[in-house]
Amino acid sequence: MSERLPTYRVKARNTSSTGENAIHDDETARRYGFRGGLVPGVMVYAYMTQPLAAIFGNAWLTRGTASVGFIKPVLDGEELVVRGEITARDAGGATATLTAGTTATPECATLTATVPAGQPTPVNVAMYPRAPLPEPRPEATREHLGKLAALGTPEAHYDAARAADYLAKVDDALALYRGPSGAVHPGFYLDQANRSIDRNVRMGPWIHVGSVVRHLGSARIGDRLATRGKVRSLFEKKGREFVEVDLVIVAGETPRPVAHILHTAIYRLPAPA
Numbered sequence: 494m495s496e497r498l499p500t501y502r503v504k505a506r507n508t509s510s511t512g513e514n515a516i517h518d519d520e521t522a523r524r525y526g527f528r529g530g531l532v533p534g535v536m537v538y539a540y541m542t543q544p545l546a547a548i549f550g551n552a553w554l555t556r557g558t559a560s561v562g563f564i565k566p567v568l569d570g571e572e573l574v575v576r577g578e579i580t581a582r583d584a585g586g587a588t589a590t591l592t593a594g595t596t597a598t599p600e601c602a603t604l605t606a607t608v609p610a611g612q613p614t615p616v617n618v619a620m621y622p623r624a625p626l627p628e629p630r631p632e633a634t635r636e637h638l639g640k641l642a643a644l645g646t647p648e649a650h651y652d653a654a655r656a657a658d659y660l661a662k663v664d665d666a667l668a669l670y671r672g673p674s675g676a677v678h679p680g681f682y683l684d685q686a687n688r689s690i691d692r693n694v695r696m697g698p699w700i701h702v703g704s705v706v707r708h709l710g711s712a713r714i715g716d717r718l719a720t721r722g723k724v725r726s727l728f729e730k731k732g733r734e735f736v737e738v739d740l741v742i743v744a745g746e747t748p749r750p751v752a753h754i755l756h757t758a759i760y761r762l763p764a765p766a
Contacts, residue, residue: 507569534701539680633694734761
């Protein structure tokens, strides 16, 4: 029998309307056929994690998984409603499914999560070497992305000030993200996954379409995070050029893996009509 997760309601915020990616700008997004500037997928994901963290806590944050896909855009100021249910719970762990929608679009994103009973399968950090970020950044082309041995490594210090700024941005009031031992918010991991793309190449308007996340351990306020990775695949669909990157986020001076992410984006859109 399924078990409902608490419904979560939040006013969506387009935190990137003035950033480099013009798909978050109203005028540009409308030229590409959208109703307005897109709320970043990483923000929608951050909102969708709230019921999971509220129910499963550190068990999900340290060993849980999430597979999220973005179906329709969310616009700034819309009320986003996250609903979900636990569909299975047994000795092997728990599985949950969630949807996020607005009045205009009842299903904007879907997410499937698990909380395994056992420890996560480890990754070999040596397979993800650190590399310098390019300066200047080359243009994002299939030829360039296809020949990269490793992506440049974005780094971030998730100190108390940065944690406070991020939690205010995503409007998450859960206590487990606060205090001296507060956990790194899982949405911040996908934010850094975006940086692994846009700090390595120059792009026009681009769209994050989905991610598969495995939490591998604990990261806390005060940790320094580095996102190491490589291009896993490149493909085209309906004139849109996609890239999938394979990333490991490590924390601390002696790098310990805290998240493994497969992150997919459209890095080149067809020219608007």
